[in-house]
Amino acid sequence: MGIKERQERDREAVRRAILDAARDLFVSEGFGNVSIRKIAERIEYSPAAIYGYFPSKDDIFFALAEEGFRLLCDSASREETGATPLDRLRAAFRQFYDFSCKHPQYFALMFVDQSVPRISREYERFAFAREKKRHVAQIIQSCIDSGDLPATLNPAVVFRTMTVGLLGVAVMRLSDRLQPGENADDLATDVLNVTLAGLRSGVTLYSKSSVDCPLEERAADAKAS
Amino acid sequence: MGIKERQERDREAVRRAILDAARDLFVSEGFGNVSIRKIAERIEYSPAAIYGYFPSKDDIFFALAEEGFRLLCDSASREETGATPLDRLRAAFRQFYDFSCKHPQYFALMFVDQSVPRISREYERFAFAREKKRHVAQIIQSCIDSGDLPATLNPAVVFRTMTVGLLGVAVMRLSDRLQPGENADDLATDVLNVTLAGLRSGVTLYSKSSVDCPLEERAADAKAS
DNA sequence: TAACCCGGTGAACACTGTTCAAATACTTGC
DNA sequence: GCAAGTATTTGAACAGTGTTCACCGGGTTA
Numbered sequence: 001m002g003i004k005e006r007q008e009r010d011r012e013a014v015r016r017a018i019l020d021a022a023r024d025l026f027v028s029e030g031f032g033n034v035s036i037r038k039i040a041e042r043i044e045y046s047p048a049a050i051y052g053y054f055p056s057k058d059d060i061f062f063a064l065a066e067e068g069f070r071l072l073c074d075s076a077s078r079e080e081t082g083a084t085p086l087d088r089l090r091a092a093f094r095q096f097y098d099f100s101c102k103h104p105q106y107f108a109l110m111f112v113d114q115s116v117p118r119i120s121r122e123y124e125r126f127a128f129a130r131e132k133k134r135h136v137a138q139i140i141q142s143c144i145d146s147g148d149l150p151a152t153l154n155p156a157v158v159f160r161t162m163t164v165g166l167l168g169v170a171v172m173r174l175s176d177r178l179q180p181g182e183n184a185d186d187l188a189t190d191v192l193n194v195t196l197a198g199l200r201s202g203v204t205l206y207s208k209s210s211v212d213c214p215l216e217e218r219a220a221d222a223k224a225s
Numbered sequence: 226m227g228i229k230e231r232q233e234r235d236r237e238a239v240r241r242a243i244l245d246a247a248r249d250l251f252v253s254e255g256f257g258n259v260s261i262r263k264i265a266e267r268i269e270y271s272p273a274a275i276y277g278y279f280p281s282k283d284d285i286f287f288a289l290a291e292e293g294f295r296l297l298c299d300s301a302s303r304e305e306t307g308a309t310p311l312d313r314l315r316a317a318f319r320q321f322y323d324f325s326c327k328h329p330q331y332f333a334l335m336f337v338d339q340s341v342p343r344i345s346r347e348y349e350r351f352a353f354a355r356e357k358k359r360h361v362a363q364i365i366q367s368c369i370d371s372g373d374l375p376a377t378l379n380p381a382v383v384f385r386t387m388t389v390g391l392l393g394v395a396v397m398r399l400s401d402r403l404q405p406g407e408n409a410d411d412l413a414t415d416v417l418n419v420t421l422a423g424l425r426s427g428v429t430l431y432s433k434s435s436v437d438c439p440l441e442e443r444a445a446d447a448k449a450s
Numbered sequence: 451t452a453a454c455c456c457g458g459t460g461a462a463c464a465c466t467g468t469t470c471a472a473a474t475a476c477t478t479g480c
Numbered sequence: 481g482c483a484a485g486t487a488t489t490t491g492a493a494c495a496g497t498g499t500t501c502a503c504c505g506g507g508t509t510a
Contacts, residue, residue: 003508011457032340036498046459048500057498112337114255114400160412161419164393171396172389175339179434186432187385194386194430198423205419207411209404228477232487261467271490273469282467 015053017043019067022060027105031061031113058115065116066125068106072099073132085142086149090192092136093162097188100170108174111167133159150202156209158199165191240278242268244292247285252330256286256338283340290341291350293331297324298357310367311374315417317361318387322413325395333399336392358384375427381434383424390416 021042025034036057040047054060075095100107109116119126140155149158169191173184246267250259261282265272279285301320325332334341344351365380374383394416396402398409 049458111402112400120402120404161415164397164416165390167396168389168393171337171392175337177336177345179345182434190386190430190432191389193428194420194423197426197428198419201422201426203418203422205415207415209407274489
């Protein structure tokens, strides 16, 4: 009765081989230069065989994006031994920026590329990422509790505000739009400091958002699909 | 003696037709779906003819990016009738974000796409954009002069800090990574306010940068090419 | 052993950017 | 007006892309 299981294992092994080959190719050549035929050659299968495992090329990239989120969430799990809540918050977002430097291809796939927009829709599949987000929101909350951040702030909006600043730096760096004299790392530090300072200053935020997607939105989403 | 000139005009007309066709295609279908053959069909020329006007497809996109910068700089020139220097500064960056909403394809080409990174290198060609940047830097300086921003701030770094925040929001919006409950416009407002509040709070910025690229960098750049 | 099923394959389709020899259109010199 | 020369335009081809599909072969099941 182990036949079915062995078949399943084999299938999973090939699936992994495809993803590994795709990852190797796209970290070394950029995801614009990854082709089904190159992947096929690397795993010594015919190009058509890949379509028995993934319905399209985009789905391979989608799986890689998921892998990227796993990578980010794992790396961000360590190094939270900051002294103060504010230090831990700073470290968490610094790690977000560092990730964009260490894994530029993954980062582009996860946050920039327009061909993989399903991410914000696939609820179940990215539950772990939302879990991570919730964790950072707790750090933000502890900053509020300790008085490092004003009590008027919404943790979810703080999260987004800090995210987009560093996302901007990362995009600027990855798309090579900085002037020769400018340094992305220093800019990241400045953005981190300026944003935190701004948040501490007691500005009133307009955005309405919560760490988890509201239930009514989830229902509307389910109805749309 | 007008023949040479007429020839040149004809050439320029075809060049324009190519760019117009490319622009139409790429604002309606996204620049990933623009092909030389589609452009050729639109202008009723053979695909090969286009290579008499542009050395490669990337150069067409590069020309479009330049056009986008012209569009941004022009649109940003109006509406500077803010009451206070700070209002004018806010309006300038709000327009940057608005541009990303009004012309998403241009914006992606100008600030996100990795296949057009020459922009930061082509010095002469984008002199007008640096001129615009200098203008915004002057607004920032007037904010400093009026006491709306601390005198310790470097205008160029202020410029970058505000840019990357809104760039982050724009990228988030364009790549469709916001959660269903989140609103990009509100987020842009928050980022604008938080960043300005942070800058006003008297943080010390680490980045060293100037509005114009330092001369020694220009020399190094010229040597590299 | 025969039937079945399912994974892998080669070939093909419709695309893509780009190149190049050949043909055409036009300008110039006689 | 005709020939020579020069741009410009073209069709065809090359090498590549994602994707589909009829077909084949081997392991599984009856």
